[in-house]
Amino acid sequence: MTEKNILGRINSIKDQLPRAEKKIAEFILDKPEEIVNMTASKLGTASESSAATVIRLCKRVDISSFTQLKVLISREVTHTNPVGYSDITPDEPLEDIMDKLLGNAFQTMQDTVSVIQEQPLLEAVEAMKASSIIYLFGIGASSLVAENIAHKWSRIGKTCISFKDPHALLAAMSSTKKGQVFIGVSNSGETKEIIKIMELAKENGSQTIALTQFGKNSLTKKADISLQHVRAQEGAVRSAATSSLHAQFILVDILFYAYASKNYDKIIDQIRYSREQIEKYSS
């Protein structure tokens, strides 16, 4: 209890505090990020009070020392970690590029997670579990996502078929029994090829899952189940499928682990087995 939510605790007793301590408390709540680089006496001065009172406030909220207060506040402040989206400019220092890309990736993934709906995800898990073969299709960068899915589920003993050639995939699907799962991946949800193939898959009696961006689009309209990630913001350079891939990949991760968590024991064994096989082959 002494460990968590210092800012909340300060806030809740703020109004019961004596004048000088209250001023300090308000300063802390107002600019918590600054506290961590201040000394007790600086904070005392800045909040029109004194170092001694700063220490008293620490004791009042049951924190052993001012340094401890800084440490604990530091934790809470970082949790609110707004990064935001930004694009790359000419001749930018590598440091900046890395920071921006990290920021973009974080933001994209975080936004994607916040947009994920539990219901369709669980439906997708059930459908995939019930299907003996999973058919996959994606074009361009989305083909990487389709292959990622194929790799992951193959490892846990599910047969996956992912062709880059839509004709070949259709041929394979048409010869299979009804009710198998088809997953179509498209960032925009408007790619001609994939809409077409999803239509045909449905005619053929397959259960269709769309993996695409958030919102309504031609693909989600056709799909039985829609798994959606955040609409990746695209800048001038960024159009090379950077953010969208991160969004799609984290969505696949979540789908996979949701699937794995439901059949834990079986899957652990299968992963172990497939790893052994690969090691045996590679050595």
Add this chain to the structure above:
Amino acid sequence: MTEKNILGRINSIKDQLPRAEKKIAEFILDKPEEIVNMTASKLGTASESSAATVIRLCKRVDISSFTQLKVLISREVTHTNPVGYSDITPDEPLEDIMDKLLGNAFQTMQDTVSVIQEQPLLEAVEAMKASSIIYLFGIGASSLVAENIAHKWSRIGKTCISFKDPHALLAAMSSTKKGQVFIGVSNSGETKEIIKIMELAKENGSQTIALTQFGKNSLTKKADISLQHVRAQEGAVRSAATSSLHAQFILVDILFYAYASKNYDKIIDQIRYSREQIEKYSS
């Protein structure tokens, strides 16, 4: 950058540190949660060294004071503790799965960024710029990374050849002129196929780039340039190439934008052009 990922930074320079500083670094990495309640001299004693050396280590990783170190580590510890690297358990609530996966992905990417060395990255950019064709090979999950590279550079007008069949790739390479770039992708850096093909590429006069995990391995020993990401921690379920893919993808992003930033105008035009072409085709 001075603000982020202190633990990663400490870890990455750990092996270059003098004896006493290294002992302190190891203590910090081993028990980061404890540091925040220790004084400089306590840490000095606990790690069989001295307070003075603790201060020196702070300066070495470019942190202004020991208190600042505590504050920054405190952030990371909480960031790391509930999320950090963790595995999935049976029948876990979706919320928890998402939190863990987000945490894993963040941590992996952040660690990767902190481990990236500017020199080889810039060398790789130059080599790729100079090469008229880029040859790529990766097997298993790493094939996704190879294809990701192929997609991205194709978009900016660079010819990329990525076969999944090593024989086909060798055949293609052997008929090309000397000095072309070959990029081999392998998470472990020990995959038989890729080591072999890199050897042959080198014999054939190609410039070789390895994209693999941090540290020495068979692949880095053979490559002219090594681009390294963090060694992804693998749990029971996590072995399905989840963290490693995030690490590899952010590394490719950084390579790409470093490349793009160096030829900004030209590349902007090409991206615009290739996007127009795709749109024209798709509609």
Add this chain to the structure above:
DNA sequence: TAAAAATTGAAATATTATTTCATTTCATAC
């Protein structure tokens, strides 16, 4: 193998946190 550079911890110093204490403010009882 000698000279130079880097590393080290003990001790000296500087900074910062905390306590003490005299003074002031505030609430309560008359």
Add this chain to the structure above:
DNA sequence: GTATGAAATGAAATAATATTTCAATTTTTA
């Protein structure tokens, strides 16, 4: 109102901690 004790306050004293200095030692370089 005002006397009284309790609480609150900040300046100054003190204690704790961080940082620098320096002489000794190790490591690297030529």
